Amino acid sequence: MMWRLTWRRFRRSKLAMFALVYVALMTLIAAAAPLFHFEPDAIDLHHRLAAPDGAHWLGTDELGRDILARMIHGARVSLTVGFLATLISVVVGSFLGAMAGYYGRAADWIVSRLIEVVLCFPFLFLVLGIVALFRPSLATIMIALGLTSWTNEARYIRGEFLRIREAEFAQAARASGARDARIIFRHLLPNAIAPVLVSASFGVAWAILVESSLSFLGLGVPLPTASWGSILSDARSHIEYAWWLILFPGLAIFTTVAAFNVLGDRFRDALDPRSM
Amino acid sequence: MGAYLLRRFLYAIITFFGITVATFTLIHSVPGDPISFYLGHSGMPSMSKATIAAIQHEYHLDEPLPAQYLHWLRSAITLDFGRSTRDRRPVTERILEKLPNTLQLNGLAFALAAAIGIPIGLWSATKSGRPAERASAVFFFLLYSLPSFWVALLLMQVFAVRLGILPLFGMTSDEYLDLDAAHRLLDRLQHLVLPVLTRAYAQLAIFARFSKSALTEVIRQDFITTARAKGAGEAVVLWHHAMRNALIPLITLLGLTIPYLISGSVIVEQIFQWDGAGLLYYDAILSRDYPTVMGLTVATALITLFASVFADVLYALADPRVRLGESSR
Numbered sequence: 208m209m210w211r212l213t214w215r216r217f218r219r220s221k222l223a224m225f226a227l228v229y230v231a232l233m234t235l236i237a238a239a240a241p242l243f244h245f246e247p248d249a250i251d252l253h254h255r256l257a258a259p260d261g262a263h264w265l266g267t268d269e270l271g272r273d274i275l276a277r278m279i280h281g282a283r284v285s286l287t288v289g290f291l292a293t294l295i296s297v298v299v300g301s302f303l304g305a306m307a308g309y310y311g312r313a314a315d316w317i318v319s320r321l322i323e324v325v326l327c328f329p330f331l332f333l334v335l336g337i338v339a340l341f342r343p344s345l346a347t348i349m350i351a352l353g354l355t356s357w358t359n360e361a362r363y364i365r366g367e368f369l370r371i372r373e374a375e376f377a378q379a380a381r382a383s384g385a386r387d388a389r390i391i392f393r394h395l396l397p398n399a400i401a402p403v404l405v406s407a408s409f410g411v412a413w414a415i416l417v418e419s420s421l422s423f424l425g426l427g428v429p430l431p432t433a434s435w436g437s438i439l440s441d442a443r444s445h446i447e448y449a450w451w452l453i454l455f456p457g458l459a460i461f462t463t464v465a466a467f468n469v470l471g472d473r474f475r476d477a478l479d480p481r482s483m
Numbered sequence: 484m485g486a487y488l489l490r491r492f493l494y495a496i497i498t499f500f501g502i503t504v505a506t507f508t509l510i511h512s513v514p515g516d517p518i519s520f521y522l523g524h525s526g527m528p529s530m531s532k533a534t535i536a537a538i539q540h541e542y543h544l545d546e547p548l549p550a551q552y553l554h555w556l557r558s559a560i561t562l563d564f565g566r567s568t569r570d571r572r573p574v575t576e577r578i579l580e581k582l583p584n585t586l587q588l589n590g591l592a593f594a595l596a597a598a599i600g601i602p603i604g605l606w607s608a609t610k611s612g613r614p615a616e617r618a619s620a621v622f623f624f625l626l627y628s629l630p631s632f633w634v635a636l637l638l639m640q641v642f643a644v645r646l647g648i649l650p651l652f653g654m655t656s657d658e659y660l661d662l663d664a665a666h667r668l669l670d671r672l673q674h675l676v677l678p679v680l681t682r683a684y685a686q687l688a689i690f691a692r693f694s695k696s697a698l699t700e701v702i703r704q705d706f707i708t709t710a711r712a713k714g715a716g717e718a719v720v721l722w723h724h725a726m727r728n729a730l731i732p733l734i735t736l737l738g739l740t741i742p743y744l745i746s747g748s749v750i751v752e753q754i755f756q757w758d759g760a761g762l763l764y765y766d767a768i769l770s771r772d773y774p775t776v777m778g779l780t781v782a783t784a785l786i787t788l789f790a791s792v793f794a795d796v797l798y799a800l801a802d803p804r805v806r807l808g809e810s811s812r
Contacts, residue, residue: 222621320494320497320498320501321501323494323498323501324498324501324502324505326787326791327498327502327784327787327788327791328502328505328780328784328787329742329743329745329746329780329783329784329787330743330746331746331747331749331750332746332749332764332779332780332783333780335749335764335765335768336509336768336776336780337509339768339769340510340513340768340771340776341513341514412628416628416630419630419632420630420631420632420750423630423632423750424749424750424753424765426768436632439632439633439636442636443636443754446636446639446640446644446651447644450640453633453636453637453640457630457633457636457637460630460633461625461628461629461630461633464628464630465624465625465628468624468627468628469621469624472624
């Protein structure tokens with residue numbers, strides 16, 4: 208019931224629907240990329256730094272590689288990191304938040320101190336440090352991001368659990384002899400997950416932004432794998448004339464990040480119309 | 484009040500231990516030899532076994548990890564983070580040398596962002612739901628979603644390459660030392676424009692959104708309805724009743740953004756070759772200069788901790804409910 212109402216309110220926002228379609232399309236293209244026989248790493252020294260034309264719609268880079276093909280493969284990197292890093296932080300955050308909110312006392316105290324410690328760390332330093340010292344790869348980036356950004360999710364779940372753990376349906380479940388695990392996962396979590404999904408949508412946007420920053424700094428997915436940030440990084444040496452190297456990958460990052468941010472914002476509004 | 488502060492400080496000390504243990508564990512779980520960890524890779528092969536043993540003893544590497552941690556902690560408390568493996572100079576000295584450049588760039592950017600962002604946010608809270616406010620909310624969302632390194636490249640492209648009116652990167656021109664005082668100032672300001680803009684725009688969006696939601700939260704509450712009901716004019720309601728209460732969460736926000744001045748500065752300093760703490764950190768992780776990496780991380784975490792305690796104390800002073808212990812935390 209709640210979900211249908213939320214969806215109806217969400218659908219009313221044209222911007223939100225546009226963002227949803229855009230994200231779905233991007234994900235589809237990224238997932239289907241191997242089917243199209245693009246060659247993102249194919250070097251063509253006769254067509255180095257070619258401006259956009261019929262053969263290369265978005266131009267080529269300093270090694271004559273097709274920017275469109277590289278960007279489609281970049282979408283795979285960005286979206287993989289975005290979704291999986293967020294999944295890690297949702298799982299970790301929900302688990303710790305649920306423990307803190309459900310058991311209270313010592314569990315709550317420990318989780319709260321843990322959150323304080325993580326929040327005190329300079330985020331970018333920590334992620335850069337982990338990624339660089341343990342060698343940059345898709346896995347280290349996702350783990351570094353996931354392990355540093357679960358605090359919001361934990362706080363939301365903790366708050367919701369504190370609110371509903373003594374609610375009648377929870378007491379009823381307890382009275383009928385349900386074990387803690389069942390109460391937590393079957394009864395409480397589904398009722399507490401909505402604000403986490405909002406935060407997850409912002410989280411995907413954030414993860415994509417950080418991944419592209421890491422790649423831009425040369426600490427992302429190792430070369431020659433294409434990513435949006437590394438195309439922009441290469442563009443720095445040709446800033447005088449190769450505008451297409453700067454414009455297109457930047458637009459891709461910007462629009463994707465914006466779409467996920469809009470999704471999160473409108474979803475939050477749809478959940479809680481008072482906040483509009 | 485006393486009990487609240489005492490508990491806050493106690494938690495801060497626990498958090499401090501958490502930070503140091505986490506950093507120490509993290510650094511020591513990096514694959515590699517602990518001697519190269521302190522000395523860098525270069526000095527290793529030429530040394531005899533005896534020298535290595537002596538160094539191991541000097542850095543307490545022959546002791547178990549918890550003991551090593553305590554040695555490290557003892558010096559870290561006095562802000563002694565050891566010597567850089569790059570130039571053998573004390574880490575603290577290197578940080579203090581670069582910090583003013585970072586604070587100059589980021590201080591300007593944050594002041595600019597707060598001066599523009601907060602009034603806009605407060606304004607939009609009072610105009611909630613109107614077309615102009617809806618449009619500005621979407622605009623800030625888009626602004627917030629722009630990757631800063633892309634914005635930097637676009638700004639460089641337009642102002643440095645096409646128009647040629649601002650320098651591409653660096654902190655000063657090559658002929659800086661030959662200039663007189665007035666031109667030196669002008670030269671520095673010119674070099675500041677693009678990095679400050681790059682740093683300010685996203686923060687502006689954050690300040691605007693946060694101050695908007697802070698004021699909206701207050702306006703929704705019962706005592707505002709009461710004030711309106713007893714016939715207070717809208718201006719009195721806003722300025723006298725609502726604004727004061729909205730400023731409290733803003734204090735906390737400003738406190739919490741101070742540490743971000745340093746760590747958030749890595750990207751912009753790397754792009755514009757700005758010789759600050761962010762660039763120092765970037766160079767340190769690339770050259771695996773562990774003492775510098777560790778020192779900067781812990782130092783920034785400590786500043787964050789101080790800032791958050793400070794913000795909480797201000798919060799308690801401003802809000803009697805916290806001071807008198809009514810709040811659950």
